[in-house]
Amino acid sequence: MKPSTPTLDSLSTIHADGSRKFVHPSDVRGPFTLWRRVAALALLVIYIALPWIPVNGFPAVFLDVQERRFHFFGLTLATQDLWIGFFLVTGLAFSLFFVTSLFGRVWCGWTCPYTVFMEQIYRRVERWIDGDGPARRQLEDAPWTASKIARRIFKHGVFILISAVIAHIFLSYFVSIKALYEMMQHSPAHHAKAFGVVLFLTGALYFSFSWFREQFCIILCPYGRLQSALMDDNSVVIGYDKKRGEPRGKATVEKPAGDCIDCRRCVQVCPTGIDIRNGLQLECIACAACVDACDDIMTKLKRPKGLVRHDSYVGLQGGKTRLIRPRTILYTVMLIVGTIAFSFAITRISPLRASVVRMGGASFYVDSGVVRNQFQLRIINKRNAESIYKIELVGDVPPTLKIIGVDQTITLPPMGEDLKTLVLTLPQADFKEHFKFRIKVTDAARGDSDETRVVEYLGPDPEAAPAATLNAKDFIR
Amino acid sequence: MTPPSPNNGPVLREHSYDGIQEYDQKLPNWWLFTWYITMVWFVIAWVAYYQLSLGESGEEEVDKALANIKAIQLKELEKLTDDKLWAMSQDEKIVGAGAATFATTCVACHAPDLSAHINGAKLPGQPLNDTEWKHGGNPLQVLSIVRKGAPDLTKGMPPWEPQLGLTRVVEVVAFILSKHKQGEPITLAADSPLKPGAAATPPPAAAASVTPPAAPAATPPAPASAVPPAAGK
Numbered sequence: 001m002k003p004s005t006p007t008l009d010s011l012s013t014i015h016a017d018g019s020r021k022f023v024h025p026s027d028v029r030g031p032f033t034l035w036r037r038v039a040a041l042a043l044l045v046i047y048i049a050l051p052w053i054p055v056n057g058f059p060a061v062f063l064d065v066q067e068r069r070f071h072f073f074g075l076t077l078a079t080q081d082l083w084i085g086f087f088l089v090t091g092l093a094f095s096l097f098f099v100t101s102l103f104g105r106v107w108c109g110w111t112c113p114y115t116v117f118m119e120q121i122y123r124r125v126e127r128w129i130d131g132d133g134p135a136r137r138q139l140e141d142a143p144w145t146a147s148k149i150a151r152r153i154f155k156h157g158v159f160i161l162i163s164a165v166i167a168h169i170f171l172s173y174f175v176s177i178k179a180l181y182e183m184m185q186h187s188p189a190h191h192a193k194a195f196g197v198v199l200f201l202t203g204a205l206y207f208s209f210s211w212f213r214e215q216f217c218i219i220l221c222p223y224g225r226l227q228s229a230l231m232d233d234n235s236v237v238i239g240y241d242k243k244r245g246e247p248r249g250k251a252t253v254e255k256p257a258g259d260c261i262d263c264r265r266c267v268q269v270c271p272t273g274i275d276i277r278n279g280l281q282l283e284c285i286a287c288a289a290c291v292d293a294c295d296d297i298m299t300k301l302k303r304p305k306g307l308v309r310h311d312s313y314v315g316l317q318g319g320k321t322r323l324i325r326p327r328t329i330l331y332t333v334m335l336i337v338g339t340i341a342f343s344f345a346i347t348r349i350s351p352l353r354a355s356v357v358r359m360g361g362a363s364f365y366v367d368s369g370v371v372r373n374q375f376q377l378r379i380i381n382k383r384n385a386e387s388i389y390k391i392e393l394v395g396d397v398p399p400t401l402k403i404i405g406v407d408q409t410i411t412l413p414p415m416g417e418d419l420k421t422l423v424l425t426l427p428q429a430d431f432k433e434h435f436k437f438r439i440k441v442t443d444a445a446r447g448d449s450d451e452t453r454v455v456e457y458l459g460p461d462p463e464a465a466p467a468a469t470l471n472a473k474d475f476i477r
Numbered sequence: 478m479t480p481p482s483p484n485n486g487p488v489l490r491e492h493s494y495d496g497i498q499e500y501d502q503k504l505p506n507w508w509l510f511t512w513y514i515t516m517v518w519f520v521i522a523w524v525a526y527y528q529l530s531l532g533e534s535g536e537e538e539v540d541k542a543l544a545n546i547k548a549i550q551l552k553e554l555e556k557l558t559d560d561k562l563w564a565m566s567q568d569e570k571i572v573g574a575g576a577a578t579f580a581t582t583c584v585a586c587h588a589p590d591l592s593a594h595i596n597g598a599k600l601p602g603q604p605l606n607d608t609e610w611k612h613g614g615n616p617l618q619v620l621s622i623v624r625k626g627a628p629d630l631t632k633g634m635p636p637w638e639p640q641l642g643l644t645r646v647v648e649v650v651a652f653i654l655s656k657h658k659q660g661e662p663i664t665l666a667a668d669s670p671l672k673p674g675a676a677a678t679p680p681p682a683a684a685a686s687v688t689p690p691a692a693p694a695a696t697p698p699a700p701a702s703a704v705p706p707a708a709g710k
Contacts, residue, residue, distance in 0.1 A: 009487055009500055016487070018503035212507075219508065361626070361635040365601070372601055374585075374633055404585055404600060421585040423601060423633075 005267070005275060011283075012273040013214060022140060023214060025123075026133030026268040030292025039110055040120040047113075051172040057384045063174050069382070069415060075346075076382045076415070080353050087342040094338050096223065098331040100230040102323060103310075104237035104280075108224060109287035114208070114216060119271065119287070121162060122209040129155045133268060159210045160202065167201035214272045218283050228282060233313040234322045238286055240266075240277040240308050241316055248277075259307050265297055266290035266308055276308055352389065353380035354441040354451040356422070364458040371431045371459040375422040379441060381412040388412075390444040391422075394452070395437035401426045401457070409444055424457065431459040550643055557647070562616035565647065566654035575652030578645050586633065591656055601633050603666075605653050613671050614663035620650045628670065 006012035015021050053060040056074040063070050070077040077084060099106060108115060129151060130136045142148055171194060172180045188195040208216060217224055231237065245260035260277070267275045269290060272283040276290045294308040312321040359374040366372070381387045389410045393401065404423045412418055422439075435457050442450040487500040525531040533541065565571045580589070586602030588595050593604040603611050612622045623646050626636035638646050665672050 010502055011505070014503070014505045016503065018506040018509065020505070020507065215505070215507065219505070359635055360639075361633065362630060365631065365633045367601060367632075368599075372633060374635075404595065418581055421582050423585040425601075 005264075006273060006278070007275075008278050008281065011218065012275075013218065020215075021273070023271060023273040024133045024136040024140070025271045025289065026265075027127070028269040028289045028293050028296075030295055032288035033292050036110055036287065037120060040116045043111060043113075043116050044120065048169055051169065051177050059172075059176055061173060062176055064176070065174050067415070075349070076351070076384065077349065078353055078380055078382055080355075080380070081349055084342075084345055084349065087338065087345055091335075091338050091342060094331060094335045096227070097230055098328070098335050100227045101232070101235055101327050101331055103286075104231055104235050105224065105227050105284065105286040108217060108227070108285035112223075112285075114221075115285065115287070117166065117205070118209055118213060122159060123271075125158050125162065126155060129158070156206075156210060160206050163202045163205035163209070164198070166205055167198045170201055171198050214283070217285055218272060224282075224285070231280075232325075232327060234325055236310050236312050236315075236321060236323075237280050238276060238284060238288060238291060238308065239280060239311050239313065239316045241306070241311075242277075243316075243318065245277065245307050259298070259303055261297070261301070263297055265293040269293045280313070350449045350451060351382045352387070352441065352443055352449045352451055353382060354378065354389075354439075354453060356439050356453040356455050358455070359421070364460070366428060366460055369428050371426045371428050371457075373424045373426075373455075373457055373459075375424070375439075375455060377420045377422040377439070377441075378417070379410060379412060379420070380417045381415060384414045386411065386413055387446075388444045390442045392440045392442070393424075393437055394440050396435065397437045398426060398430050400430045401437075426457065426459070428459070428462075431457075432462055434458055553643060557617070557620070559616045562620065562647070562650060562654060563659045565651040566616075566657075568651065571648050571651045572655045574645070575648035575650070575655075578641065578649050579652050582637070582641070583649065591653065603634075606656055608657075608662055609664045609666050611666040611669045611671075613665070613669075614657075616650060616654055619653060620647065623650055 010016075013021050013023055050061045051059045055071075056076075058071040058074075058076070060073050061071065068079045070081075096107060126136065130139055139148060139151070168180065168184075175183070175194065183191045183194055240260075245258045247255070247257050248260035248262040249257050250261065251257035266277065267273075267290075269292075270276065271287060271289065272285060274281050274283045276284065288310070290308050291310065295305040298305050298307055315321040355378045356375050357378075359376050361374070364371055364373050377391070379389055381389075389412065391403065391408060391410065393403065402425050404425060410418065410420065436454055437457065438452045438454050440450055440452045487502045490499050490501050492498070579587075583602075586600050587593050587605055588600050588602070591604065591606035593600045593602045608614065610618075612618055612627070622634065624636060624638040624643070627634035637649075641649070
């Protein structure tokens with residue numbers, strides 16, 4: 001049977017009847033493949049190690065959903081700091097814009113977790129159990145013998161095991177390794193929710209990497225689609241030098257040929273099943289497997305490398321690639337502005353959080369010649385250490401205004417939070433009109449952080465007759 | 478017009494819009510499968526949810542959950558009696574937890590020693606360390622005030638149950654009771670709305686009538702009724 005050649009007209013991973021056609025890429029060796037493996041290993045090590053490395057008493061990255069504290073390399077954020085997430089999201093977006101406009105979908109081929117898991121874990125396992133590309137293709141077409149069944153069971157067993165491990169590591173980002181280990185020693189019924197999450201994730205990972213595979217990158221992933229719109233003719237992508245390669249095939253005396261000998265190595269190694277010689281396509285994830293494959297052949301033929309190479313559309317036509325263009329300048333500016341804003345924002349994150357709200361009920365109380373305002377003061381200690389806070393009133397405050405209920409200092413345990421009743425009193429004679437002032441909470445011991453909240457002191461209108469002071473009965477009926 | 482695909486590719490459809498044509502290709506089966514599932518699911522959901530009303534709407538679910546919380550709370554409240562609260566006031570753990578809540582939430586007006594005085598100066602709250610009570614000194618009466626606040630809106634005692642929750646309110650009451658003895662005499666303060674005849678001079682009580690939960694003021698001489706009005710229903 002002659003192998004069908006991928007075209008631009010149809011998806012090469014789907015048969016004409018709509019059924020799935022599995023891609024079994026052949027082995028490939030070369031510098032890009034090597035570096036891709038090194039990069040992936042580094043990323044995997046980071047993924048596995050982060051929950052294990054303690055920084056300031058917490059895992060390096062620990063998204064503590066239960067306590068609503070988010071730890072990043074010693075920096076602890078509370079729910080109130082969620083706005084910083086804006087910079088995280090926009091920063092990721094701008095970085096993606098920037099990289100894609102310059103170098104195409106390198107994110108997809110080199111760093112996307114989906115690709116890293118797929119190519120460097122699951123595909124390696126499959127290679128180890130079922131052999132190289134041709135062997136795997138052969139095995140797929142082979143009848144269901146006992147040995148094939150045994151191999152399939154073994155392979156899928158390993159896949160499920162790996163999926164479970166990845167899912168557990170994922171959960172440890174949210175509950176910490178210690179809590180995870182604790183949970184693993186009990187029956188699943190003790191923590192049904194966490195167990196359900198791991199079960200679902202294991203299932204999803206197993207499905208994705210044992211069956212769904214490149215279909216996700218080709219059809220589902222929104223980032224892949226988005227990136228197609230971010231590239232232009234000057235973006236450096238993986239391309240085939242048509243001018244040099246065509247006409248492909250064997251050269252004869254009557255019919256001279258280009259450098260491409262039509263060996264189909266580039267097609268065999270492609271993990272998404274395309275023929276790069278048809279030009280840049282939606283499916284291409286810039287993994288550079290075809291570059292390595294073609295360079296290998298060209299070296300053997302003693303022809304110059306780079307028939308398939310990283311180049312822009314303009315470059316492949318013989319022009320000069322312009323890296324500096326309005327699009328890249330704009331993305332660079334946005335990236336710089338975003339980085340500056342983020343750097344500024346992160347310095348504004350205080351290890352102390354304070355808020356003051358007026359207590360429910362009346363807005364003020366008059367009791368034996370004293371005007372009283374009641375507030376609630378919430379202080380959050382985001383440090384992993386005990387802190388002592390000083391409470392002061394600042395601004396244009398009458399000297400007779402007194403704080404009661406809250407001591408001048410409040411001690412909070414590590415990561416502690418406290419909601420204090422804060423009662424302020426002022427002799428009615430000294431109350432002339434509503435006034436604003438500030439309540440300042442300072443880290444008394446370290447003196448490095450403070451938060452100030454503006455509140456308004458309310459009271460009866462001094463002009464009005466005393467009898468008309470607020471009394472609920474005047475407002476009824 | 479695009480020529481047909483060279484290697485027995487898909488067939489081009491006849492129609493052309495602005496020069497754009499489309500191939501007649503099958504969608505991936507897995508994709509079609511998800512689409513069929515949504516169609517089947519639509520029928521099931523439409524019949525079950527909108528026609529047979531088998532499922533609950535989000536609103537009903539929330540209402541049910543809230544009613545459930547309320548029922549549990551009422552059950553807890555029904556279980557609470559004066560004797561039980563007194564017993565709690567002997568439990569070190571409960572009293573300790575109550576003391577912690579008292580220290581952050583209540584001391585502002587009632588002072589750390591419950592006297593409502595600090596350095597000789599009167600604080601806004603009622604003293605809780607003597608045997609004279611404004612709103613009644615039975616444990617259930619104290620509980621009612623902490624839960625629902627003072628019946629007189631012009632005083633500063635807010636309802637604490639919405640903020641602290643019933644458990645912490647009960648703990649605080651246990652802490653207050655731990656400073657008292659069961660069976661000690663209880664006298665009503667001079668300005669107590671519970672005093673016989675206080676209903677005739679309505680100023681504070683009138684204010685109280687605004688808030689339905691403020692049952693004790695509305696039914697003056699029924700000390701034990703502080704909690705049950707809610708619990709009875």
